[in-house]
Amino acid sequence: MTAPARRTLLKALAAAPALSALAVPQAAAATGIVKPLPPEYFTLRGTNAEARYESFADTGPLTPNARFFVRNHTSTPVLDATGWRLTVWGDGLHGGGPVHFTHGQLRDLPAVTRTALIECAGNGRSLYATQQGETVTGTPWTLGAVGAARWRGARLSDVLRLAGIAGDAVDVMPRGLDDEYVTGGVSLGRVRRPLPVAKALDDVILAYEMNGEPLPYDHGHPVRLVVPSWVGIASIKWLGDIEVSRAPLASPWNTEYYRMFGEAYPPGGSAPLTRQTLKSAYELPFGATLETGRTHRLTGRAWSALAPVREVDVSVDGGAHWRPARLLDAPRRNGWVRWTAPWHPHRPGPATLLARVTDADGNTQPERAVPNTQGYLFNAVVRHPVTLV
Incomplete structure (x- = not known):
């Protein structure tokens, strides 16, 4: 895909409406989060809701959907699965694409189930300050930015092969349908982060169910990525498109954020974070x-x-x-x-x-x-x- 063609498609995807919106429950007004957030289960942190870790004591090995933490850059979009489609595009496809998949087409593919944790890369961040006396930036999570669920969906590898991924493709970049993230008066665009093809073709799924139920709005409905063992930002919610590239890709979420900076790391920071700890x-x-x-x-x-x-x-x-x-x-x-x-x-x-x-x-x-x-x-x-x- 030529550079002008890539820019044209990016503009079209950015301008596309985020599907049909349903009525948003009143709970979303203050936090941008749709589901109820009872204080015995959650601590509110801006656009995020941290699960109270002690409240896991009366749950089993899976975290109930109603108790699962919420990490949002903006607010939860309330999207209709019937109008949703996934666009796969880029010069890493034979012919460059784009190729489109509806929700029904995704569900027609062989389904897999993976039980996996999703954990924010910043989980435990506040302990750097309270336990070690270190000054850090970001949402002051304690320990509740983590949850375990049984995810069901289609293999990302199946979708990429159907779309015609080329043998020399190196990166894919999933992008969400939530609002553009604005910080310091600058828009960084919709949340997106590159994923190496080797990981994309391994154990990653496009999930449409969570713990036996349709994926809830706050957790990525209609479809989200689930990237087992990697930092939570890799598991993009409200998936809208995936760029496939023959060259390495970049976004603010693997250059400015989700890398290690500090005295123990090189001046330009560590490599982008992959596995959790x-x-x-x-x-x-x-x-x-x-x-x-x-x-x-x-x-x-x-x-x-x-x-x-x-x-x-x-x-x-x-x-x-x-x-x-x-x-x-x-x-x-x-x-x-x-x-x-x-x-x-x-x-x-x-x-x-x-x-x-x-x-x-x-x-x-x-x-x-x-x-x-x-x-x-x-x-x-x-x-x-x-x-x-």
């Missing part, structure tokens, strides 16, 4: 009050995007002593495990609880995360304060 945490509010003289069943979750979880160790005395927790789920790739450990405290006063995950490849949470200016990929052992009475 590993975490473990207690399903307790920070600063929780617990009674002495009785046995508590401490619970939590642990996960690694690098390999299945192997073990979780816990400490109730700030790291002086460690013991293994009992895993409640079979470890699996791209998922988390629930764990439990009993504790019978005797003395009142402050205490610090720690949990540390080690995965099957030997990756273990460090005591301190390497800081970066935008607060990505916090992976240190979380220091969890409680008060005993």
Whole structure:
């Protein structure tokens, strides 16, 4: 595709209406989020809703759709699947495209189901400040910008091959149908981020169902990308088009954002973020009050995007002593495990609880995360304060 032709198609896609809008529930007025956001389950953070991590304690291995965190750059578009279509285009296709797929055509393709976590790259960002004294920018997530779901949809590889992907294509760039993101008075366009062809042809799906239900509006209806084990920004919601290119592609979401900048990294920053990291945490509010003289069943979750979880160790005395927790789920790739450990405290006063995950490849949470200016990929052992009475 020539440069003028590429610019013409980009303008046409940008100008295209974002499909038929339905009536938006009143809850969207303040946050741009459609679903109810009860305070016992969510903390509101601008256009985002963080799940209260402690509220996962009464859920199973999958996060209910109503409890799943929401990460929006702007507001949730309410789109009609019957008018939706996906445009695949670019010089990485034989003939350059564009090729279009309707929702019905996508559902006619062989369906696959993947159980996978979606986790924001900034999950745990606030802990750089509260736990390590580091100044970082971005949404101050604690630990609730993560959720696990069973996603069902078509393989991205099937769609790309039907569209005629060329053997020398190197990147694809999915783009959403949400509003253009404006920061500092400058529009960065609709959210989009390149994905290497090798990953696109591996385990990525175009999901239209979440936990056995049609994909909810806030989670990408009608269709979203699900990119297992990678940072959440890769799993573009409200998918509208995919550019396929024989040359590397770029957007603000892999140049200005979602790279590591700081003293520990090169002056131009790290390579664009791909895989997530590993975490473990207690399903307790920070600063929780617990009674002495009785046995508590401490619970939590642990996960690694690098390999299945192997073990979780816990400490109730700030790291002086460690013991293994009992895993409640079979470890699996791209998922988390629930764990439990009993504790019978005797003395009142402050205490610090720690949990540390080690995965099957030997990756273990460090005591301190390497800081970066935008607060990505916090992976240190979380220091969890409680008060005993």
